[in-house]
Amino acid sequence: MKKILVVVLAVILLTAVFTGCASKTYEIAMITDAGEIDDKSFNQGTWEGIVEYAKANDISYKYYKPTEVSTDAYVAAIDLAVTGGAKIVVTPGYLFEPAIFVAQDKYPDVSFILLDGTPHNEDYSEYRIEKNVYSIFYAEQQSGFLAGYAAVKEGYTKLGFMGGMAVPAVIRFGYGFLQGAEYAANEMGVSSVEVKYHYTGDFAATPKNQTTAATWFADGTQVIFAAGGKVGNSVMAAAEAADAKVIGVDVDQSPESKTVITSAKKELAVSVQAGLKSYYDGAFKGGVSETLDITIGAVGLPSDFSRFTTFTQADYDAIYAKLVADTDGIRSGIVKDTDADGNSVDVTALPLSIVKVTVVE
Numbered sequence: 001m002k003k004i005l006v007v008v009l010a011v012i013l014l015t016a017v018f019t020g021c022a023s024k025t026y027e028i029a030m031i032t033d034a035g036e037i038d039d040k041s042f043n044q045g046t047w048e049g050i051v052e053y054a055k056a057n058d059i060s061y062k063y064y065k066p067t068e069v070s071t072d073a074y075v076a077a078i079d080l081a082v083t084g085g086a087k088i089v090v091t092p093g094y095l096f097e098p099a100i101f102v103a104q105d106k107y108p109d110v111s112f113i114l115l116d117g118t119p120h121n122e123d124y125s126e127y128r129i130e131k132n133v134y135s136i137f138y139a140e141q142q143s144g145f146l147a148g149y150a151a152v153k154e155g156y157t158k159l160g161f162m163g164g165m166a167v168p169a170v171i172r173f174g175y176g177f178l179q180g181a182e183y184a185a186n187e188m189g190v191s192s193v194e195v196k197y198h199y200t201g202d203f204a205a206t207p208k209n210q211t212t213a214a215t216w217f218a219d220g221t222q223v224i225f226a227a228g229g230k231v232g233n234s235v236m237a238a239a240e241a242a243d244a245k246v247i248g249v250d251v252d253q254s255p256e257s258k259t260v261i262t263s264a265k266k267e268l269a270v271s272v273q274a275g276l277k278s279y280y281d282g283a284f285k286g287g288v289s290e291t292l293d294i295t296i297g298a299v300g301l302p303s304d305f306s307r308f309t310t311f312t313q314a315d316y317d318a319i320y321a322k323l324v325a326d327t328d329g330i331r332s333g334i335v336k337d338t339d340a341d342g343n344s345v346d347v348t349a350l351p352l353s354i355v356k357v358t359v360v361e
Helices: 002-022 042-056 071-083 094-106 140-153 168-188 207-218 231-242 268-280 313-325
Strands: 028-031 061-064 088-092 111-115 133-138 158-163 193-199 223-227 245-250 260-266 288-292 355-359
Touching: 028 042, 028 071, 042 061, 042 088, 042 268, 061 071, 071 088, 071 094, 088 094, 088 268, 094 111, 111 268, 133 268, 140 158, 140 168, 140 223, 140 260, 140 313, 158 168, 158 207, 158 231, 168 193, 168 223, 168 260, 168 355, 207 223, 207 231, 223 231, 223 260, 231 245
Parallel strands: 028 061, 028 088, 088 111, 111 133, 133 288, 158 193, 158 223, 193 355, 223 245, 245 260
Antiparallel strands: none
């Protein structure tokens, strides 16, 4: 009898264990873009928004890191997320566009939030967004504009832009930065602003990126706008050694280094949470692609101006209001990565007269 009881108890325990394993699912999933979950930039800003929403609403969540940066690897990570119970998947970045193009058909009952992109096939011959995909873009050129404006108003005339990969979002940050510097220089009567301009080709903290930044600082560059995930860590390290300044990107990066005077922000957490809320409220914006901009507070600079000595909250509020109101066409006149006809715009073709750009290959 005792043996029978032992066997019965063992079966009950094993059943409980396997049932528990089988029921461990995660409703909200995020697939990381190039870089780490703690990149203090795009991945982290997106993830923090998911975590906050999920915890507040008692919803399970998990992130998945692809094995490499490729469409196949991204789709494989999405496969894992769906197998793990994901009902809604958040993918941060332009590089996910082909993967979501595949996944939207492969998983019609799963919803996707795609940041900085819209679904298309590998060769760009077909663009298509299904009802289970909500595509969000940001007006990075506007927060970039504010960063460039603030830098010149602060008194800097030797600037640098170090972007990561030359993808549309990074390009928009850079182009806005140059035009904001131009606007401030013209407003102040500054005769010349020099800008070194470079894409690193990655989103990583590397000795090469740090050396590039250090060389620029040694050559007189006063502040570098680092728009490339962990590229910013390399620039910050170089700035700390040179007693120079940095402008961060995507999220407020001032906690990362005392050298960061401000950051060109996208309200990643807020927009992701709004997308998740729409899903759980039964009002998901499937089949929609929209650009979130300054008129709804989706981009801007952090509220802390303590690391500036000249540029003030009042200065920021004034230029921010002009952008929102589109005073004298200031907002609509900012050139982004493409022109009104959708043609790519080269950095040397931007409407700049005071700002002198040196492209560093």
